[in-house]
Amino acid sequence: MSANELLIWARGSGFNLALALLVVGLLLRGFEIFSLGRKTDLAPARARSPGSGWKTVFSRTLPPLGLVARSPTTYLGGYVFHVSLFLVIFFYPPHIAFLHALTGATWPALATPVVDGIAAMGLAALVALLVSRIGNPVKRFLSGFADYLAWTLAFLPMLTGYLAYHHLTPDYSLTLGLHILSAELMLALLPFTRLFHAVSLIAARWYTGENFGRKGVAT
Amino acid sequence: MDLFPAGLGHDSVGAELARRGVPRREFLSFCASLAALMALPAGSEAAVAAAVSAARRQSVIWLSFQECTGCAESLTRSHSPSLENLLFDLISLDYQHTLQAASGEAAEAARMAAMRENQGKYLVIVDGSVPLANPGYCTIAGMSVADILRETVANAMAVVAVGSCAAYGGLPAAQPNPTGAVPISSLVMDKPVVNVPGCPPIPTVITGVLAYFLTFGRLPELDAQGRPKAFYGETIHDRCYRRPFYDQGKFAESFDDEGARKGWCLFKLGCRGPITYNACATTKWNGGVSFPIQSGHGCLGCSEAKFWDMGPFYQPLSTPTATSRMNLAGAAVAGAAAGLAVLAANLGKKSAAQAAHEPIGVADLVKDKAK
Numbered sequence: 001m002s003a004n005e006l007l008i009w010a011r012g013s014g015f016n017l018a019l020a021l022l023v024v025g026l027l028l029r030g031f032e033i034f035s036l037g038r039k040t041d042l043a044p045a046r047a048r049s050p051g052s053g054w055k056t057v058f059s060r061t062l063p064p065l066g067l068v069a070r071s072p073t074t075y076l077g078g079y080v081f082h083v084s085l086f087l088v089i090f091f092y093p094p095h096i097a098f099l100h101a102l103t104g105a106t107w108p109a110l111a112t113p114v115v116d117g118i119a120a121m122g123l124a125a126l127v128a129l130l131v132s133r134i135g136n137p138v139k140r141f142l143s144g145f146a147d148y149l150a151w152t153l154a155f156l157p158m159l160t161g162y163l164a165y166h167h168l169t170p171d172y173s174l175t176l177g178l179h180i181l182s183a184e185l186m187l188a189l190l191p192f193t194r195l196f197h198a199v200s201l202i203a204a205r206w207y208t209g210e211n212f213g214r215k216g217v218a219t
Numbered sequence: 220m221d222l223f224p225a226g227l228g229h230d231s232v233g234a235e236l237a238r239r240g241v242p243r244r245e246f247l248s249f250c251a252s253l254a255a256l257m258a259l260p261a262g263s264e265a266a267v268a269a270a271v272s273a274a275r276r277q278s279v280i281w282l283s284f285q286e287c288t289g290c291a292e293s294l295t296r297s298h299s300p301s302l303e304n305l306l307f308d309l310i311s312l313d314y315q316h317t318l319q320a321a322s323g324e325a326a327e328a329a330r331m332a333a334m335r336e337n338q339g340k341y342l343v344i345v346d347g348s349v350p351l352a353n354p355g356y357c358t359i360a361g362m363s364v365a366d367i368l369r370e371t372v373a374n375a376m377a378v379v380a381v382g383s384c385a386a387y388g389g390l391p392a393a394q395p396n397p398t399g400a401v402p403i404s405s406l407v408m409d410k411p412v413v414n415v416p417g418c419p420p421i422p423t424v425i426t427g428v429l430a431y432f433l434t435f436g437r438l439p440e441l442d443a444q445g446r447p448k449a450f451y452g453e454t455i456h457d458r459c460y461r462r463p464f465y466d467q468g469k470f471a472e473s474f475d476d477e478g479a480r481k482g483w484c485l486f487k488l489g490c491r492g493p494i495t496y497n498a499c500a501t502t503k504w505n506g507g508v509s510f511p512i513q514s515g516h517g518c519l520g521c522s523e524a525k526f527w528d529m530g531p532f533y534q535p536l537s538t539p540t541a542t543s544r545m546n547l548a549g550a551a552v553a554g555a556a557a558g559l560a561v562l563a564a565n566l567g568k569k570s571a572a573q574a575a576h577e578p579i580g581v582a583d584l585v586k587d588k589a590k
Contacts, residue, residue, distance in 0.1 A: 004525045007494070008540070011530060015539040020550035024557060031558025036565055093468050094537035097487055101538035109468040171443070172454060173494045173523070176536075 003174035010180040018184035025191025026199065033200065041214065049213030056209025057202055073132040074139075077125045084122025085154065088115055088161070112165075119162050126155050150194040156182035232433065233272030246272075253430050270434040277433055278333050278341040280371055281315035284364040285357050285391040285400055286347030290382035291317050293419035294426070310429060313341070316359075327360045334374060342432065343375045345403050348384045348391045352399030368406060377411040377438055378403060381425055383521055386414035386445070393527035404445060413438050414445040416497075418521035423502050424450045444524070446496065455492035455518045458500035461485065479515060489533040490517030497522040 001009070068075045089095055091110040100106040110118075130151055133139045160179035162168075169175045190196060197204075212218070236246060250271060251264040259267070283291070295318065312318065313333035314326065321329050333341060345368065350356035354363035362370075372378055380403040383389040391400035404412045415425055428447055431439045439447040456462060464470070464484040471478035471485055484490070492500075495518050499510040511518055517533075520526045530540030 002524055004494075004523055004529070008525060008529055011538075012540045016541070016543050016546050019542070020546055020553075023547060023550035024554035027551065027554030028557045028561060031555070032561045032565070035558070035562040036569075093465070093470065093486065094535065097535035098537045098539075101534070102542065111468050112466045167454075167457065176494060 003171050003177060007173050007177035010177050014181060014184050018188040021188035022190060029191045029196060045214045046216035052213025053206035053210035057205045060205050073128055077129040080125035081122050084118050088119050091115060116165060119158060123158050123162060146194050153186045153189055153195060157186055232274050232276060253427055267434050271430060274433040276311040278311045278313055278337040279344055280313055280330055280333055280341055281344040282371060283316050284347030284349055286384050288317055290346040290419040294422045338374045340376055343372050343378045345378060345380050345385045346382045348388045348400035348402060349406060350398035350400050356398045372407050372410055375410055378407050379413045379415060379428060381415045382420055383416045383418045386416035387524040390527055411438050412445055413441060416522040421498055421502050424498055450498045451496040455495045455497055455500050459492055459512055461512060485512060485517040487535050488517050489535060491520030491536055492518040493536060495520040495523050
């Protein structure tokens with residue numbers, strides 16, 4: 001298969017396959033998680049805390065006091081990577097064109113040199129997070145295959161996109177094809193890996209917040 | 220330096236140029252542009268001029284197979300009259316369907332004579348692809364083009380595949396490829412093959428490759444796809460004068476909006492400049508006047524393999540070529556069904572656990588007195 005054939009496959013059949021797997025996975029996991037539900041808590045609530053679930057959705061986006069200083073790589077690296085990934089996905093002109101083709105919606109883009117700088121920071125943050133994960137004995141002990149898989153799935157599209165943008169490989173079409181394929185791999189595996197937190201994050205935080213509020217725990 | 224000395228052989232390029240009264244200044248200017256095009260070091264134009272001037276007229280056999288004659292048109296009708304055309308005249312074009320005066324048996328005899336008289340020294344230029352599904356799809360003088368190619372290249376020095384059809388199969392090889400069209404490089408294994416793709420290729424690039432051969436007596440440095448690096452070393456996007464607009468995020472959204480009038484980037488209108496390696500943005504067309512992007516249309520990527528199969532021409536490169544709604548609906552149904560199946564399985568598991576549950580009383584928690 002030549003580079004152009006790979007690109008054609010990635011933009012056509014590969015994308016349809018990835019999208020199908022994403023939809024199947026999202027519905028499957030959604031049903032699985034939400035349909036089981038929880039047992040009704042028969043104990044009376046210790047405190048009235050309206051909106052504690054929604055409050056937690058936002059409050060947990062901020063770092064707990066003091067922990068940034070104790071674990072700067074985890075927190076700062078995490079923030080830089082997540083913000084970078086968000087901006088690169090949603091504000092790089094070709095990505096907007098892609099989302100426009102899918103949804104019909106469009107919005108202003110960031111200048112490509114700005115996105116380039118943001119992507120470089122995101123890549124650096126991912127590398128720092130990996131080094132920290134491997135270098136710290138506690139984090140290393142807590143890490144398993146699923147963690148490294150999620151890291152790889154996030155890293156590959158960022159890396160191939162950066163290589164393609166800067167023409168750092170001899171064959172641009174091949175790099176672009178690999179970039180699209182790596183993004184499709186991320187989409188296809190998102191529901192079945194730790195990347196699913198991108199979807200479950202809000203519901204999980206809301207549930208935790210509501211539960212804590214009911215038990216009188218600060219959210 | 221005397222470019223056209225009296226001692227040159229009567230069949231040399233220099234002698235022919237002198238006979239035609241081509242001014243020395245014009246010839247040197249042409250050689251300088253050739254040297255620049257081929258990315259040769261500064262000052263090498265004199266060496267190019269001397270070598271081209273002294274070169275013997277190169278015997279060339281031009282074969283046309285499954286093609287539209289656009290490549291020959293591009294070369295011969297580009298910006299006539301020009302020195303490029305003259306130089307083209309100055310190769311000994313011994314066989315070419317469109318241009319030769321001879322026809323029928325006389326034409327085939329000319330091909331055989333050129334092959335015999337220049338054994339091991341002649342160049343074969345091919346435009347068009349070769350159909351393998353059925354030899355009868357394309358024949359010349361009763362012979363299948365595959366046989367003609369085999370016979371002609373047997374004693375050739377090298378083969379130049381001109382145009383995307385010859386280089387990659389082109390339009391005839393586009394899905395579903397009804398004639399089983401293949402590129403020249405898949406049939407010629409024992410001779411050097413230079414691919415000069417494009418639909419059509421830039422005339423200067425064709426003459427540039429020939430001039431390089433005349434100058435150095437060897438073929439230019441090629442990339443992994445057999446294309447001369449001097450002309451196909453960079454993408455259209457990288458050398459495009461509209462590139463700054465891409466970097467600034469300024470795009471034409473339609474062919475007649477404000478962005479289009481201001482000359483902004485055509486990426487969103489399907490321009491394939493980012494994946495297309497060619498010299499259009501630098502060499503340009505029609506004597507360096509313009510190229511497609513300059514006239515307001517995105518690059519079609521015509522010098523890339525499979526460019527006909529790369530999806531709609533007016534869709535951005537970063538978008539999927541065909542999102543199947545049926546596929547998506549099917550996935551949604553499958554996902555929901557799988558979710559329900561998992562739900563049923565989980566509920567079954569939960570019920571089984573409840574059924575198997577044995578209540579524990581205080582008595583069960585008291586240590587067994589017997590122990």
